[in-house]
Amino acid sequence: xxxxxxxxxxxxxxxxxxxxxxxxxxxxxxxxxxxxxxxxxxxxxxxxxxxxxxxxxxxxxxxxxxxxxxxxxxxxxxxxxxxxxxxxxxxxx
Amino acid sequence: xxxxxxxxxxxxxxxxxxxxxxxxxxxxxxxxxxxxxxxxxxxxxxxxxxxxxxxxxxxxxxxxxxxxxxxxxxxxxxxxxxxxxxxxxxxxx
Numbered sequence: 001x002x003x004x005x006x007x008x009x010x011x012x013x014x015x016x017x018x019x020x021x022x023x024x025x026x027x028x029x030x031x032x033x034x035x036x037x038x039x040x041x042x043x044x045x046x047x048x049x050x051x052x053x054x055x056x057x058x059x060x061x062x063x064x065x066x067x068x069x070x071x072x073x074x075x076x077x078x079x080x081x082x083x084x085x086x087x088x089x090x091x092x093x
Numbered sequence: 094x095x096x097x098x099x100x101x102x103x104x105x106x107x108x109x110x111x112x113x114x115x116x117x118x119x120x121x122x123x124x125x126x127x128x129x130x131x132x133x134x135x136x137x138x139x140x141x142x143x144x145x146x147x148x149x150x151x152x153x154x155x156x157x158x159x160x161x162x163x164x165x166x167x168x169x170x171x172x173x174x175x176x177x178x179x180x181x182x183x184x185x186x
Contacts, residue, residue: 001103002103002104002105002106002121002123002178004097004106010094010095011095012095013095013097013108014108015106015107015108015119015120015121015180016121017121017141017142017178017179017180018178019141019142019143019177019178019179020141020142024141024180026108026119026120026121026140026141026180027108027119028095028108028109028110028119030094030095047119047140047182048110048112048113048117048119048182049110049112049113050112084112085095085110085111085112086110086112087108087110087117087119087182089140089141089180
């Protein structure tokens with residue numbers, strides 16, 4: 001059964017996909033600002049759209065677009081700014 | 094509001110994402126065999142996993158993996174064989 005998850009009052013939705021090398025989710029983010037906390041290392045790849053991310057310990061906003069990936073270690077917090085609906089793939093390790 | 098759609102008794106689930114050049118959905122397919130009918134031209138890209146597709150007018154099964162895209166014109170039918178949970182991005186034109 002494919003699991004659908006919702007966060008931030010439905011402004012972020014994801015579907016689990018477990019056929020690859022690592023457990024993963026694909027999801028869509030509506031425009032907005034979000035703070036995420038990791039419980040595993042996360043590899044976030046933008047599939048369609050653009051995300052601005054402030055990585056742990058950084059003061060700068062990094063622009064991440066189609067095909068680009070950023071990594072956040074477990075137990076960290078990162079912030080995202082989303083200007084238009086964007087799709088992502090997140091792998092967990 | 095992010096739209097989640099289900100097909101084939103929940104074995105295929107998708108989320109609409111409308112921030113790019115074309116309307117699109119990202120989704121996950123559980124293992125199985127599926128026949129789709131198009132009402133628009135569709136550009137299907139495998140995000141994570143592997144799909145075997147029999148394109149309209151073809152007798153052969155084409156293997157499509159991460160980052161690869163196939164196109165199906167509007168008003169056509171195509172078949173998919175999915176061996177393991179796989180994620181895709183579909184753009185509509």
